[in-house]
Amino acid sequence: MQVANRPSSDALNSDGTIKDFAVEPSVVLKSPSLHDLTEVISRPIEAKATLKWYIALAVSASLLMLEMVCWGISFYYGSGMWGNNIPVAWAFPIVNFVFWIGIGHAGTLISAILFLFRQKWRNGIARFAEGMTIFAVMCAGLFPLFHTGRPWLPLYLMPYPNKHAVWVNFLSPLVWDVFAVSTYFTVSLFFWYTGLIPDFATLRDRTLGKDLISKIKKSVYSVLSLGWRFSNRHWRHYERVYLILAGLSTPLVLSVHTIVSFDFAVSGLPGWHTTIFPPYFVAGAIFSGFAMVVTVLVFIRYIFDMQHLITVETLEKMNKIILLTGTIVGYAYGMEFFIAWYSGNLIEQFTFINRAFGPYAWAYWIMISCNVISPQMFWFRKLRRSVPIMFVISIFVNIGMWFERYVITVTSLARDFLPSSWGWYNPTLVDFGLLLGSFGMFFTLTLLFVKFMPVVSIAEIKSVMDEAKPSHHGGDH
Amino acid sequence: MSKKAKNNAMSENKESQKLFALTGLFDTPDEIMHAASAASKKYRKYDVHTPYPVHGMDDAMGLGESPIGWCTLLIGTSCMLMMLGFIAWVSLVDYPLVWAGKPYFSLPGYIPILFEVTVLTGAVSTVLILFFIVSGFPNNNHPLHDTPYMQRTSDDKFGLCLEAADPNFNEADAKGLLEKMGAKNIQPVYYEKAEADAGLSLTHPAFVSFLAFVIVGVSGAAYFGLNRMVFMVPFNYMSVQGRAVAQEKNNIFKDGRSMQKPVAGTVARGLLPYPFKLDDQIKAQAEAGKYLSNPLPRTEAVFELGKTQFDSKCSACHGYYGEGDSRLNGKFPAPPTLHSKKVSEWTDANIYHVITEGQNVMPSYAKQLTRDERWAVVHYIRALQRSLKPKETDLQ
Structure with a gap:
């Protein structure tokens, strides 16, 4: 395991396994040296993949195959293979789109907003959450692309001079959505990559083997790191850029789900046409995103034995945010009902009574019990710190948040103004395949990411260790 | 690889190689801060390499605040204004349409797009400026790469690098400064032969012709490929889909006709039945x-x-x-x-x-x-x- 020319690390046993060790800037169980940090974070990348990883990858890659097949069917035969029809023309694809975009929001929140608030506990999970953002937006983006019916013509979504001599409607929320989601993806990708560059350079400098695989690895890391040299003349700008990106991403993440909610709120349909939608959607996005981060972190922590990097303290803080946002979402559900009653609008009132007690009541009550009731467990410290319990609750929250989008989309469309135009929605097998398969895509990308890239920012976590600050300068930190 | 070997074997061909810098490693951030302050008093061309950004180092090196935020502001704002101008031209000149009873130019509805464009261009241009203009990347040919110095500074050590290009540089003085500040592993770093000569540049004829070849090839393939593609299954589904032609047979209806009679009692628009029809x-x-x-x-x-x-x-x-x-x-x-x-x-x-x-x-x-x-x-x-x-x- 030990490579020549590399000092040994106290954090590792002679066989490369990790000794008692924890990275938690605020709660350091055993103060690691800078070298220990490099070793521990690089270990999953440099060590051989474990059997657990292969099993997890096999399962998620199979689901990814399922998704590819279903996308193939949708591509060849068209969107008629789905259950979408009048009146429920927006169904699974839009539900899945909003669900995955919401998942992505936790990543930006952790990497940008908590960065601006100088929350040091975020360092252990920020890189991971940023990666999750990108994968979630990739999963999300496919759904509206195929929902257009002709996914090979995405350029029609963009305002470009064309032979049809028409332009997109700049007043349409759907066009705002194109701008918001593509901006969100691009900026998240740049943010993520900017953070990765010094770590790629560290990996590059650690890859010293003379065999062909090491040489290829080294070239790949060299290209990816762009030739980063850890020079302070670069760090000076780099830190400022990171701050700017965090500052830009913060309003961006709020705008994205606001605009996604406009897709609904700007229309005139009862149950959609409400002003509460933007804050309600943003809170819901953070809620579901944090739940997904907890689910995946617990899972990855098990697959890669990362208990020392992703500590219970970090997870507990995540659970507190889940509790907070879950309560906000519960408040929004109540407020929707109140406003429906208070407005005196009969159709609005009918919509909400129909949601809770109509033919889709089962979906509504799954949503309420998963989103409002289950996170309330986190009031108790013991439950908040119990890994199996948080795993189960976070999965509940994911289910509940998927059903929230289902309830909003399907119940409002299935029964709108005229009883003569009411209908029912039946998803097809392709719909279910795409939903299940999108999880396969997400987990496959996540597993590959954790295996081949540093899942914790090496440079950033070093900078928050106590020994990292110069004593005569750092009194204020 | 070769450079590491080269540095190990540098004593043999010292004369033939050009010195890039003298480097020294330090163990703690405190030490490197003192060393950087000392170096800044004597040299202009020197650098500090640390595994993470050390706070206060900019002051120690006498560097001001990074001005890169102004680029973000300038580019983000100007792209926003350009987008506003573009939308105004589309909505007022090229394609004026009334949408939902709103005025041709209705600013509130453009705010989401203007915001996204500002963020997108601001963020992307800032990152590109940082890496490609300010830092001069990609640069994997720098003399410091693959040296033991770089391998330690990317891990846990703090390095000071005094460059030979500085007018005040003198190998003995520089070594003295590093020793005085308590540096370990003081080592010279040399240019590699190939690097000392000019490398490939963006205007190199080979690169330019490669680029031209790629542009012509990709656009040609895209043009001919896309023009063919629209006539292929499934891309042609919209143009060749089944439809009911007025005088043709149609199996959907019981009587086998495409054109169906109106329901009994149907009144055509503008035609009321004439009520004064009597035998008399x-x-x-x-x-x-x-x-x-x-x-x-x-x-x-x-x-x-x-x-x-x-x-x-x-x-x-x-x-x-x-x-x-x-x-x-x-x-x-x-x-x-x-x-x-x-x-x-x-x-x-x-x-x-x-x-x-x-x-x-x-x-x-x-x-x-x-x-x-x-x-x-x-x-x-x-x-x-x-x-x-x-x-x-x-x-x-």
Whole structure:
């Protein structure tokens, strides 16, 4: 395991396994040296993949195959293979789109907003959450692309001079959505990559083997790191850029789900046409995103034995945010009902009574019990710190948040103004395949990411260790 | 790899290699801060390499605040304004359409897009400026790469690098400074031979021709490929989809026809059923006279319409002036003149009824003339009658 020319690390046993060790800037169980940090974070990348990883990858890659097949069917035969029809023309694809975009929001929140608030506990999970953002937006983006019916013509979504001599409607929320989601993806990708560059350079400098695989690895890391040299003349700008990106991403993440909610709120349909939608959607996005981060972190922590990097303290803080946002979402559900009653609008009132007690009541009550009731467990410290319990609750929250989008989309469309135009929605097998398969895509990308890239920012976590600050300068930190 | 070997074996060919810098490693951030302060007093061309950004290092090196935020602001704002101008041009000049009753240019609806464009261009340009302009990347040929110095500074050590290009640089002095500050592993770093010569640049003919080849190839392939693609399954589904053609067989309906009869009792737009259909024509005409009146005003356009329709549909039998001088040369019974006392005394509705329902040998013209056209013809007949019996007031 030990490579020549590399000092040994106290954090590792002679066989490369990790000794008692924890990275938690605020709660350091055993103060690691800078070298220990490099070793521990690089270990999953440099060590051989474990059997657990292969099993997890096999399962998620199979689901990814399922998704590819279903996308193939949708591509060849068209969107008629789905259950979408009048009146429920927006169904699974839009539900899945909003669900995955919401998942992505936790990543930006952790990497940008908590960065601006100088929350040091975020360092252990920020890189991971940023990666999750990108994968979630990739999963999300496919759904509206195929929902257009002709996914090979995405350029029609963009305002470009064309032979049809028409332009997109700049007043349409759907066009705002194109701008918001593509901006969100691009900026998240740049943010993520900017953070990765010094770590790629560290990996590059650690890859010293003379065999062909090491040489290829080294070239790949060299290209990816762009030739980063850890020079302070670069760090000076780099830190400022990171701050700017965090500052830009913060309003961006709020705008994205606001605009996604406009897709609904700007229309005139009862149950959609409400002003509460933007804050309600943003809170819901953070809620579901944090739940997904907890689910995946617990899972990855098990697959890669990362208990020392992703500590219970970090997870507990995540659970507190889940509790907070879950309560906000519960408040929004109540407020929707109140406003429906208070407005005196009969159709609005009918919509909400129909949601809770109509033919889709089962979906509504799954949503309420998963989103409002289950996170309330986190009031108790013991439950908040119990890994199996948080795993189960976070999965509940994911289910509940998927059903929230289902309830909003399907119940409002299935029964709108005229009883003569009411209908029912039946998803097809392709719909279910795409939903299940999108999880396969997400987990496959996540597993590959954790295996081949540093899942914790090496440079950033070093900078928050106590020994990292110069004593005569750092009194204020 | 080669550089590491080179650095190990540097003593042999020292003379043939050009010195890049003298480097030293430090163990703690405190030490490197002192060393950087000391170096900044003597040298301009020196650098500090640390595994993470050390706070306060900018002050120690005498570097100010990074100005890169101004680039973000400038580019983000100007791209936002450009986008606003573009949207204004589209909405006001090139493609002005009324959307949902809003003004052509309605700023509140553009705010989301303007915001996203600002963030996108600001963020992307800042990152590109940082790496490609400020830092001069990609640069994997830098002399410091693959040295033991770089391998330690990317891990846990803090390095000071005094470059030979500095006018004040003197190998002995530099070594003295590093030793005085407590540096370990003081080592010189040399340019690699190939690096000392100029490397490949973006204007190199080979690179330019490669780029031209790629551009021509990709755009050609895209043009021909896409033009073919739209005629292939499944891309052509929209243009070749099944459709119901009016006179063709169609299996969807029971009677096998594409064109279906309207449901019984369907009323076409603008066509109300004529209510005065009785066996007794005289009575029906009188009924119509009682309940109907000409809805059209006497305008020039109405008279024009009436004349056109009269000339094309009525004049063959009634003559251009309604005198009953048929052009059919007796092959068809000529009608009586429209200037008779009887017709002159009829109401407009009586004439309208005759056109609609027919009279004696004259068939119904309801299929040839729409309702409005029939009323216009009535006005025109009135004008013809007046033209043969003008009143004195008409002269005025």
